[in-house]
Amino acid sequence: MPEARPEARQWRRFGAGEQLVRFAVYLLLVATVVAAGRSVEIIPEFLYDAPEQMQDLLVRMWPVDFAHYPKGVHAGLMETLQIATLGTLLALVLAVPFGLLAARNLTPLPPVNFFARLVLVASRSVNSLVWALLFVAVFGPGALAGMLAIAFRSIGFLGKLIGEAIEETAKGPVEALTAAGAGTGALIWYAYWPQIRPAFWSIVLLRWDINVRESAVLGLVGAGGIGMALDTALNLFQWERVAMVLVAIFVVVIIAELAVTQVRKRIL
Amino acid sequence: MSGAAPLRAQPAYLPPFRQSNAQRAAFVLLAAYALYAAAQFDLTWARFIIGLSNGARFLGRMFPPSFANWEPLLKGMLESLEIAVLASVVGIALSLPLGLLSARNLMPAWVTWPARSLVALCRALHPVIVAILFVKAVGFGALAGILALVVASVGFIGKLFAEAIEEISLKQVEAVRASGASFANVITYGVLPQVFSRFVGFGTYQFDSNLRNSTMVGIVGAGGIGATLFSAFQRFDYDFVCAILLTIIAVIVIGETLTNVLKKVFRA
Structure with missing residues (x-):
């Protein structure tokens, strides 16, 4: 029987090979999840009294100790904001060169690209808390260690995204300027920069927003900011003060997000 | 800005991508803030030098990594x-x-x-x-x-x-x-x-x-x-x-x- 009738044809979205690969991926995923679920150590007794403990926690946190804000929280909060801002600025200064070197179209030298990418990956692979531990060991506890931790963690993020933004630029302006005899500096300033400017500022704002959140916890390892106040209150089981610190962090994070949205609307 | 331009005598040469005064003011403010915040962090040359020697000692103790444990x-x-x-x-x-x-x-x-x-x-x-x-x-x-x-x-x-x-x-x-x-x-x-x-x-x-x-x-x-x-x-x-x-x-x-x-x- 001829298979010419169009309604009898089977349409498949994926070929046999693709289906096989997808099936294998699904199988592997399920196997991984099952293996992880079976071997992870969860103590059931802890789970049973979790609701009770949660309730206990909330009761201890109430009422929030707002009186503690002026003496114990405000200074830390301001320090956190400064850590985030200065860290982002320092990271920007350090990340731009690596971003330029990592972009394959701007720097057509594979070994240099590789080196820049390696630096960026290394910076991103180390969590900001670990960077903070390292800098606390080097510079001693305090906001300086926190700022450097934020900066070193942000280099990878900013550099990678700036490099990608440069790689996505249109070639037209670059070729036109090259044909007119422009040097590298002029190329970057007149051909690449106008094209990546919106992406650049939105990347910086995004990272600042992330850094405000991250710098709030650095104090747990001694790197300054509001985390120090949180750590003290936690160690002394002063849950009303813990609640105060959490409320303060929450409010600052929300304000930072709103500010970033507003600034983005204005300048982009 | 550009609407009023034809009425006025144009200067012979206008550099491309000029920044507006508001942009310049924003950058000056940002720089001033960075200096102020850096002063708050007690960023001194002496501390940097001490930090460097600490860092060298620290790195010296980190290498070679020990997988014995x-x-x-x-x-x-x-x-x-x-x-x-x-x-x-x-x-x-x-x-x-x-x-x-x-x-x-x-x-x-x-x-x-x-x-x-x-x-x-x-x-x-x-x-x-x-x-x-x-x-x-x-x-x-x-x-x-x-x-x-x-x-x-x-x-x-x-x-x-x-x-x-x-x-x-x-x-x-x-x-x-x-x-x-x-x-x-x-x-x-x-x-x-x-x-x-x-x-x-x-x-x-x-x-x-x-x-x-x-x-x-x-x-x-x-x-x-x-x-x-x-x-x-x-x-x-x-x-x-x-x-x-x-x-x-x-x-x-x-x-x-x-x-x-x-x-x-x-x-x-």
């Missing part, structure tokens, strides 16, 4: 992996319905508003802070870490899912709806095919991010390699610290390679 290292790393896998799975499973509920093009406002607030609440606090609260609620161990990272995952990909769904083309949804499909069918045949590959992208990104964070939540007692790392730091056991850090970076790089393969399979 490999048993806790392996155990902690495995637990971190389990935390990351389980938290990603549960987090993604919870984010799918939440993302759908917060998509404003498919749901009425009285549904999206609570769903969006819940997602924003999950995103507001840093995973490590959430981990502290869960350690209090469910005790020390991997469960607290898993729950903290589930919250972080919901906060992040719940938002991205909702944004992806809001960007779909409604034509296909209308077509499916016009053929008399039920709501579930509209979702499966009209919405999900348009966003699936982006969901895979977000999911893999979140897994990478959970893997990084799962190595950190141990600092506050929520399971994984972080506890080992933190105690090694406190014992000044820096060559072991170096071994742990190298292992973490290796695992993260392998994880990223695997998720890239996954993205290629699903063309995300």
Whole structure:
């Protein structure tokens, strides 16, 4: 029987090979999840009294100790904001060169690209808390260690995204300027920069927003900011003060997000 | 600005991409702020020099890394992996319905508003802070870490899912709806095919991010390699610290390679 009738044809979205690969991926995923679920150590007794403990926690946190804000929280909060801002600025200064070197179209030298990418990956692979531990060991506890931790963690993020933004630029302006005899500096300033400017500022704002959140916890390892106040209150089981610190962090994070949205609307 | 230009005598040469006065003022303010904040941080040359010599000593003690104590290292790393896998799975499973509920093009406002607030609440606090609260609620161990990272995952990909769904083309949804499909069918045949590959992208990104964070939540007692790392730091056991850090970076790089393969399979 001829298979010419169009309604009898089977349409498949994926070929046999693709289906096989997808099936294998699904199988592997399920196997991984099952293996992880079976071997992870969860103590059931802890789970049973979790609701009770949660309730206990909330009761201890109430009422929030707002009186503690002026003496114990405000200074830390301001320090956190400064850590985030200065860290982002320092990271920007350090990340731009690596971003330029990592972009394959701007720097057509594979070994240099590789080196820049390696630096960026290394910076991103180390969590900001670990960077903070390292800098606390080097510079001693305090906001300086926190700022450097934020900066070193942000280099990878900013550099990678700036490099990608440069790689996505249109070639037209670059070729036109090259044909007119422009040097590298002029190329970057007149051909690449106008094209990546919106992406650049939105990347910086995004990272600042992330850094405000991250710098709030650095104090747990001694790197300054509001985390120090949180750590003290936690160690002394002063849950009303813990609640105060959490409320303060929450409010600052929300304000930072709103500010970033507003600034983005204005300048982009 | 340009409207008034023809009336005035034009200067012979205007440099391209001139900055407006407001932009210049913004940069001056930013620079002034950076100087002020740097002064607050007690950034002095002497401290920098002391820090450098500390850093040299520190690096000297970190190398060569010592893998002699490999048993806790392996155990902690495995637990971190389990935390990351389980938290990603549960987090993604919870984010799918939440993302759908917060998509404003498919749901009425009285549904999206609570769903969006819940997602924003999950995103507001840093995973490590959430981990502290869960350690209090469910005790020390991997469960607290898993729950903290589930919250972080919901906060992040719940938002991205909702944004992806809001960007779909409604034509296909209308077509499916016009053929008399039920709501579930509209979702499966009209919405999900348009966003699936982006969901895979977000999911893999979140897994990478959970893997990084799962190595950190141990600092506050929520399971994984972080506890080992933190105690090694406190014992000044820096060559072991170096071994742990190298292992973490290796695992993260392998994880990223695997998720890239996954993205290629699903063309995300």
